[in-house]
Amino acid sequence: MDTGTVYYLVAGVIAIVIVGRLLAFSGKRYLAAARVGAPERESAGSVAMLVSMLFHLVTMGLLALLAAIPFGGDQTQVFLVRIGLLLILVAVTYAIALRMLTRRKQEEVVSGFDAQVRELRHEREHPNGYAVTNDPSAGMAPQPEPEPTLGEPRPRPRA
Numbered sequence: 711m712d713t714g715t716v717y718y719l720v721a722g723v724i725a726i727v728i729v730g731r732l733l734a735f736s737g738k739r740y741l742a743a744a745r746v747g748a749p750e751r752e753s754a755g756s757v758a759m760l761v762s763m764l765f766h767l768v769t770m771g772l773l774a775l776l777a778a779i780p781f782g783g784d785q786t787q788v789f790l791v792r793i794g795l796l797l798i799l800v801a802v803t804y805a806i807a808l809r810m811l812t813r814r815k816q817e818e819v820v821s822g823f824d825a826q827v828r829e830l831r832h833e834r835e836h837p838n839g840y841a842v843t844n845d846p847s848a849g850m851a852p853q854p855e856p857e858p859t860l861g862e863p864r865p866r867p868r869a
Contacts, residue, residue, distance in 0.1 A: 714785035734762035
């Protein structure tokens with residue numbers, strides 16, 4: 711293996727690791743913005759890590775394939791062609807990874823919206839004691855019958 715290929719592999723691995731870590735960190739924050747609760751944050755971190763791992767594996771494989779392809783020319787020209795192709799492939803795989811994260815975020819937003827709609831429907835079907843009505847005596851406790859005063863006759867019990 712010539713020194714140009716070794717330099718290419720080292721530069722490629724460094725670039726891939728940096729971009730992959732940025733993808734994992736930014737992806738976690740991007741997905742966590744969809745929901746606020748703690749379990750959702752853990753889920754966002756897991757999904758971002760899985761997408762980042764997929765990015766690393768795909769781009770490392772492309773790095774190895776590009777290192778194995780023989781290019782003609784001097785070492786500097788071959789190095790630049792390989793780095794250029796690698797950066798283009800990294801950009802394409804990064805765009806695919808972002809699309810995966812965006813799809814996941816959209817699913818989270820839609821499921822959160824569905825949960826809110828279900829909650830509102832449940833409240834509408836099972837109203838609490840503070841439902842709004844036009845009856846001014848609604849929600850008031852029943853009042854006892856007033857005691858008759860001295861001047862009023864007492865009602866007779868029915869037999």
